[in-house]
Amino acid sequence: MTQSDHNISPAVPLAVTIPIPAHWQKTARGKGFSLTRRGADRYQIMLECHHCGREHRSKRNVLMDHTPLCPHCIEQRWREDARSVGLELLHRDPDDHRHGFYRAACGHSVRRQFGRIRQIARGKHALRCEICHCVWEKPRPRSPAGN
Ligand SMILES: [Zn+2]
Ligand SMILES: [Zn+2]
Known part of the structure; x- marks a missing residue:
């Protein structure tokens, strides 16, 4: 083990690598956002606002069951x-x-x-x-x- 091995960040959580289902994308678009990627765990998603173009972290259930608000x-x-x-x-x-x-x-x-x-x-x-x-x-x- 070399010295630099101590500094590498932890492995990317598995959830991040799972493809985002198409209907999540569709729901996001219908609510004024683009679902750009997953967040740190499988409940978190990153939404890009169609109005201001900036991204914020949200949760899957907020997207699916509510209307996400762009902070x-x-x-x-x-x-x-x-x-x-x-x-x-x-x-x-x-x-x-x-x-x-x-x-x-x-x-x-x-x-x-x-x-x-x-x-x-x-x-x-x-x-x-x-x-x-x-x-x-x-x-x-x-x-x-x-x-
Ligand atoms: Zn916005
Ligand atoms: Zn005053």
Whole structure:
């Protein structure tokens, strides 16, 4: 055994080498994804989103029994929600997948639920910065023909 043998990665799990059944591919396409390859075990699959072209790891049963959601598209939507009310999504809260940190126009960073930002984007709520107490709400559209 040579020294380099200690560093080689473990053998590829058997499941990864099993061909992906055609009906999985078909189901994935019908739900807006391409099934590119298997994941680390036989329950995991990698899905490429037809909308943004990026890949994420999912599970076979999520694909077959539910509708997989592209985390990249979701994050993109959060960013757009934030931008539409003058906030910048800084990063997700590593401790709570429903929360993110945002920078407001006042420069302060606030932690909010993604769903709450979405409601502000829809004009249902205003938001107040705890530090300087400035309030953001969705700016009123100036012209209906905008965009
Ligand atoms: Zn996507
Ligand atoms: Zn502030």
